[in-house]
């Protein structure tokens with residue numbers, strides 16, 4: 488009987504979570520590189536290039552590839568003949584491993600979990616608790632699959648109870664079309680079909696652990712009806728033209744993964760979970776022979792890409808003297824290099840600002856003439872000004888946009904993904920602008936941040952308001968002062984082009 492020591496279990500979970508925070512799986516890099524080489528849309532190609540360069544920087548620097556270091560999902564399969572030498576339960580062991588990994592002094596990961604989700608939503612400060620699923624299997628080993636799942640892609644999980652005669656493919660394509668870009672394409676779509684409502688969602692999550700092999704599948708051809716469906720969905724989703732970061736382009740998904748299970752004759756449960764560019768998961772086995780070890784990928788797995796950072800192709804912007812007149816000259820799709828000071832703020836800060844305004848209280852920060860960056864950064868280590876600090880989904884801030892522009896003096900915003908009509912109307916009304924940085928390129932973005940200091944709402948942890956001083960921070964104009972949106976123009980154009988090429 489294999490005897491697994493408690494500390495080997497905990498240390499293996501901690502090491503694995505550290506490992507996946509900075510190493511992308513090789514299959515994702517290979518498929519993303521193929522997408523980069525194929526991409527014809529300039530904006531989408533640049534976004535994929537940034538994700539690949541960022542991935543290499545994270546691997547070299549051992550810093551998180553994305554500032555959203557995720558919620559820990561653990562699937563623990565305990566062999567009936569294995570013995571884990573502990574008085575704790577499996578969930579506690581996973582949580583202890585997560586705590587160690589997220590509080591690691593050399594590479595602290597971001598604490599994103601809030602307790603009491605309905606009311607106080609206080610940050611637990613160590614990213615626990617994890618979501619733990621335990622099963623009992625034959626054998627004398629313990630096999631653990633860990634995933635650190637980002638909030639932006641998890642937010643776009645969907646479920647439908649279809650009729651048995653309905654087309655699952657049509658539902659999936661319609662659903663992905665409506666997701667927008669908050670899940671940070673290009674990535675994968677995990678599907679679970681059958682079982683019960685809860686099982687379909689679980690299978691959709693587990694499908695994302697399977698190897699990414701769409702390029703091989705396309706080459707060898709389908710060997711089953713499931714593989715035929717995967718190819719159909721891969722082609723139809725990419726034909727939507729959504730593209731990297733929703734900018735319009737050829738690749739929205741690099742693969743579609745599928746699990747199925749027998750179901751009731753009356754039912755067709757379908758779960759859909761997208762996986763963003765921060766594709767972090769790993770499986771290892773404990774056999775009583777010490778903690779698990781993890782083999783780093785070879786740097787040769789990453790393509791060598793030089794990003795275009797010359798001022799010839801980008802407008803330089805001084806944030807400290809920025810005026811509405813200057814903002815009015817920006818055009819959708821234009822590249823900007825920002826220098827100077829900006830403020831940060833995301834979900835919890837916006838809610839608190841709105842509540843304070845409603846109560847007539849003065850704000851602790853003056854937003855007049857300022858630009859806000861929607862971000863929750865990772866804490867700094869060594870000589871970093873701040874840790875990885877990529878954008879968060881701006882769409883969640885839409886409902887606060889009119890208030891921020893009308894009542895605080897704010898003149899522009901930076902985030903990722905599309906804005907809804909409510910926010911676009913507010914932007915046009917106030918002659919403001921919305922800029923985007925590339926989601927999933929957090930290390931790269933943080934290179935432009937020279938100084939960072941918390942200026943308000945310290946109790947919100949990573950959701951506090953910071954002031955960043957940036958130098959040549961690359962962004963793209965996503966909604967201009969006239970209310971034109973690249974997230975509408977780009978996908979519409981690439982959908983047309985892809986359809987024309989198919990005729």
Ligand SMILES: O=C(O)C[C@H](O)C(=O)O
Pocket residue numbers: 554555637638639640669862863877878879880926
């Ligand atoms: O929490 C974040 O930093 C980002 C989030 O995962 C998002 O994609 O909106």
